[in-house]
């Protein structure tokens with residue numbers, strides 16, 4: 001079973017995302033900020049990361065930079081999932097190595113599309 | 122609604138659009154027509170049906186329009202668009218090397234996501250299409266969806282269903298909460314109101330036809346009539362794409378499925394495109410990515 005790491009500081013968003021991602025056939029792990037997400041990757045590198053942008057401690061973009069700097073950090077697909085919906089943000093995310101970008105609010109259709117696009121479904 | 126009124130409306134709909142309304146869809150008819158009844162200042166279905174019986178053309182068109190299902194998305198089902206790139210385009214590039222012209226028809230294009238997806242695929246193939254001219258004609262029975270299609274303005278939700286983010290960045294500008302396809306891409310698609318039940322010959326010949334997710338609404342005789350008319354608008358070595366739940370098998374002799382390529386059909390008797398090496402499948406939409 002493929003693994004998805006859900007990174008979001010909102011417990012509600014994590015639980016919605018968890019429901020969707022499990023329905024799509026993934027095992028899930030969760031983290032509430034970028035630093036915790038890096039630890040989770042340390043323990044087990046996921047196949048895909050669903051990543052919020054604005055979080056305390058370490059934000060999504062900082063996490064992405066740190067992840068991609070790791071020797072094995074190129075492997076997971078990273079799909080941003082954030083309420084930042086302006087072009088410069090999206091461009092910045094892709095330039096930093098994100099594979100896809102979801103603008104909140106999201107639903108199962110959108111997650112499914114994006115996971116298909118990055119090749120994990 | 123009385124059974125009599127229902128029968129009249131179902132008959133009108135079938136005659137004008139081909140759409141089949143079975144008795145279990147009465148709720149659909151009621152819920153979709155109620156706003157129309159109100160906007161006309163009428164009180165109930167009896168009055169509404171009487172107004173239709175006078176032959177009010179505009180009202181009849183409104184009924185047809187209200188009853189169509191316009192569900193669509195960018196790169197719907199993904200696979201057909203990958204196959205256009207990996208299988209159909211190479212075949213057509215070889216077959217049309219002398220004229221260097223391609224004509225594509227989206228025959229029930231709804232709000233435009235399908236023809237624009239094709240335009241984005243072809244735009245991606247700019248290098249291979251250097252020196253070629255291509256045209257996409259997109260048609261639908263419903264003027265209101267075509268108006269939206271021409272504007273190329275989509276909600277945040279719509280652009281996230283199917284559209285790869287690199288393509289969003291490349292081809293759209295943000296406009297308030299919506300996203301608008303850039304003018305240069307909108308210009309590549311020509312939209313026209315066309316009822317598939319009508320004479321289609323004025324549209325001319327095409328090399329590739331997308332007729333997806335519309336036959337499902339018709340009964341078998343209507344399906345075969347439409348497929349036969351469509352076959353006359355397709356080059357003898359052209360390609361037809363149907364929706365995932367649609368087929369020509371048992372419906373018409375005019376087309377046959379392309380072996381091992383789900384959803385693609387060719388005019389019966391077309392020489393197989395054995396010379397075309399299909400490119401290996403890649404995950405996701407990588408193949409049509411910006």
Ligand SMILES: C[S@@+](CC[C@H](N)C(=O)[O-])C[C@H]1O[C@@H](n2cnc3c(N)ncnc32)[C@H](O)[C@@H]1O
Nearest residue numbers: 138189192193229231262263316317333334335
């Ligand atoms: C479900 S949409 C399919 C859109 C697109 N082809 C896709 O696959 O996503 C069906 C469209 O068929 C159109 N339609 C229904 N009856 C038609 C007819 N008789 N002639 C032309 N278009 C028709 C409807 O207006 C609607 O926009």
